Amino acid sequence: MRPLSPEDLERLAHKRAGAKLGWYLxxxxxxxxxxxxxxxxxxxxxxxxxxxxxxxxxxxAFHGIAVFFLGAGAGVRERLVRRERERLQRQLEGS
Structure with missing residues (x-):
């Protein structure tokens, strides 16, 4: 994963904070x-x-799971995205 620029980091922080605020509401x-x-x-x-x-x-409960465990930047989601990216890369290299 590439390092995030300050603008990307700020955007991601706002998005995640908004999602958490939405869950609290x-x-x-x-x-x-x-x-x-x-x-x-x-x-x-x-x-x-x-x-x-x-x-x-x-x-x-499902909303909380989506926000706190599967949301952008969450460990579970990042691992799934990485695995999918690797799988697609292997398919592209094999064809």
Missing amino acids: HAAIYLVVNLFLTVLAFVFGYTWTIYPVLGWGLGL
């Missing part, structure tokens, strides 16, 4: 809305409120 909204649903469940005896909590929680 998503998590905050999840907490507020689901706190309200939990209050509804206890006050009115609603049992359906568990479904949005679980479904949205799963979506929030």
Whole structure:
């Protein structure tokens, strides 16, 4: 991997910070809305409120995985990109 220029580094830092900020905002909204649903469940005896909590929680978990583990600059993604690049290079050399 080539070294990043200061401009590229700044752009990547802004992109990653924005993605993390987006996840934090998503998590905050999840907490507020689901706190309200939990209050509804206890006050009115609603049992359906568990479904949005679980479904949205799963979506929030996937969002977190994408941002913190698979996002640009994350170790897992970089390894996968490197392997794919090497595989493509071998195919090009073989043809």
